[in-house]
Amino acid sequence: MSLFDVYPLFDITPVRALDAFVYDENEKKYLDFYGGHAVISIGHSHPEYVENINRQVGMLGFYSNSIKNPLQEKLALKLTQASGCKGYQLFLCNSGAEANENALKLASFHTGKSKVVAFKNGFHGRTSAAVAATDNPKIIAPINAQQEVELFELGDLKGVEETLSKKDVCAVIVEVIQGIGGLDEATSKFYRQLARLAKKYDALLIADEIQCGFGRTGDFFAFQKHGIQPDIISMAKGMGNGFPVGGILIHSDIKASHGLLGTTFGGNHLACAASLAVLQVLRDEAVLKNVTKMSEYFIKKARQIPQIKQIKGRGLMLGLEFDFPIADLRKKLIYQHQVVTGSSKNPNLLRILPPLTIQKHHIDLFFNALEAAL
Numbered sequence: 001m002s003l004f005d006v007y008p009l010f011d012i013t014p015v016r017a018l019d020a021f022v023y024d025e026n027e028k029k030y031l032d033f034y035g036g037h038a039v040i041s042i043g044h045s046h047p048e049y050v051e052n053i054n055r056q057v058g059m060l061g062f063y064s065n066s067i068k069n070p071l072q073e074k075l076a077l078k079l080t081q082a083s084g085c086k087g088y089q090l091f092l093c094n095s096g097a098e099a100n101e102n103a104l105k106l107a108s109f110h111t112g113k114s115k116v117v118a119f120k121n122g123f124h125g126r127t128s129a130a131v132a133a134t135d136n137p138k139i140i141a142p143i144n145a146q147q148e149v150e151l152f153e154l155g156d157l158k159g160v161e162e163t164l165s166k167k168d169v170c171a172v173i174v175e176v177i178q179g180i181g182g183l184d185e186a187t188s189k190f191y192r193q194l195a196r197l198a199k200k201y202d203a204l205l206i207a208d209e210i211q212c213g214f215g216r217t218g219d220f221f222a223f224q225k226h227g228i229q230p231d232i233i234s235m236a237k238g239m240g241n242g243f244p245v246g247g248i249l250i251h252s253d254i255k256a257s258h259g260l261l262g263t264t265f266g267g268n269h270l271a272c273a274a275s276l277a278v279l280q281v282l283r284d285e286a287v288l289k290n291v292t293k294m295s296e297y298f299i300k301k302a303r304q305i306p307q308i309k310q311i312k313g314r315g316l317m318l319g320l321e322f323d324f325p326i327a328d329l330r331k332k333l334i335y336q337h338q339v340v341t342g343s344s345k346n347p348n349l350l351r352i353l354p355p356l357t358i359q360k361h362h363i364d365l366f367f368n369a370l371e372a373a374l
Contacts, residue, residue: 010334017044020355020362022340030334031365034342038179038211038317038353041238042281046357049241049277056273064264071272078279079249083220085233088249089256092267096210096236097125099246100173102261103232104129107171107204110254115148117160117172117203121181121345122151124173124208133173135181136345154178155186157193164201171204171232172197176222179211182346183312183319191226204231204254210246214238215282215356217315218292225314238356243274287356291315294358301367307374318352319344326350329373337369 012030014022020043022030032040042049056071063069076090093099108114118124118133125131131140132147152159154174163169172194177185198205207230212222216238219225223233231254236246246266250256265271281287295315302311302320312319322329325347333339342351354362 010331012334019043019045020358028338030338030340031362031369032340033352033354033362033366034340035353035355036242037237037342038216039237039240039242040355041214041216041241042278042285042287043355043357044242046241046277046281048281048284049274052273052277052280053243053270056269060269062265062268062270065262065267069267069269069272071269071276072267075267075272075275075279078276082279082282083249084224085221085249087252088233089252089254090247090249091261092245092247092271093263094244094266094271095125095246096234097127097130098263098266099210099234099236099248100124100130100133100206100208101127103206103234103248104133104171104173106232106248106250106254106261107206109260110204111170111202113168113170113203115150115163115169117163117169118149118151119154119174119178120151121154121178121184122173122175122208123178123180124175125210154184155190157190157197160194161197161201164197164203167201169201169203171206173206173208175208175210175212176226177212177217177313177317179317179351180344182344182349183317183351185222185314188226191223191228195228195230198231206230206232206234208234210234210236211353212314212317214278215288215291215315216317216353217313218288218295219315220288222314222317239278240271240274241278243271245271245275282356285357290358291356294360294363297360298352298363301363305367305371305374312349313352316352316354316356316358319346320350320352321346322348322350324348332373333369337373339366339369 120135124133132144132149207223213235231251233249310321
């Protein structure tokens with residue numbers, strides 16, 4: 001049996017990882033400045049993370065959501081403390097796509113409406129409604145196209161209001177910082193007006209924090225910089241440091257009922273143990289402060305390279321924009337200099353998403369490699 005060939009692969013095979021490095025089967029060492037799509041938040045194989053999961057799997061790895069799981073309640077408490085998001089309820093699932101799918105479904109249940117407003121260059125996942133709200137026709141199958149979605153430029157308040165005024169929109173979903181789209185972020189004024197318009201026309205505002213949440217920008221959630229309170233917040237990637245876990249924070253104005261949402265594996269004991277370990281390390285090691293500090297150092301170094309035309313993003317969710325396509329540069333970095341980086345919908349943008357625990361010497365290694373590759 002062969003694998004279904006849907007992934008373009010780099011010819012490397014990591015077999016172990018530690019901190020900001022991955023090692024292949026020949027013990028060749030790679031600097032990881034991509035974190036597996038922004039998933040690695042507290043570094044590879046962090047000892048507290050490994051211990052937490054090992055301890056939990058030795059007691060109880062899984063049981064369904066038909067029984068009590070105190071770890072879910074503990075995670076909800078710790079998440080409130082870490083994020084400062086009070087007045088929300090937690091629903092746990094397994095991935096970012098599933099988080100957004102449940103967020104959109106819940107908005108439709110709550111409002112009794114079905115249309116969705118989303119933004120160009122956004123990416124929300126590959127499930128039915130989430131992929132319909134994603135600006136990429138290549139991944140939207142005919143069965144997904146039945147969803148009613150209207151896309152606007154990020155920043156287009158006039159167009160959004162014209163659509164919302166028809167009062168058939170259940171949700172406005174937005175990545176506060178667009179990940180795959182190329183690290184674009186609108187102004188605080190835009191996000192505040194967006195929240196106001198959603199409320200005015202009885203639509204729910206969903207902040208997609210799948211990639212930019214859990215400390216990646218230096219704030220726990222990226223929307224917090226803009227002073228808004230979304231109705232639903234979706235999260236995943238950095239939430240489990242590699243263990244599959246996602247979730248949505250749901251404002252207390254939205255009422256639950258038995259059977260409204262559900263999942264077999266979501267919020268299982270191992271997923272909770274993984275996420276609790278992430279929150280513990282974020283607190284104990286002052287990781288958000290490190291993100292801000294390392295971001296400043298990284299940007300300072302980047303400004304010294306004349307080929308870099310623009311630096312985009314916040315915290316350790318960054319993009320380096322050149323005036324040429326970066327596909328060959330990425331290959332040089334990984335094959336000649338053993339540095340893993342990311343791409344985006346913008347062909348000229350090198351995407352930087354390292355573990356949030358990196359230090360200055362990691363950044364120095366990156367820039368030495370980048371300058372050599374250039």
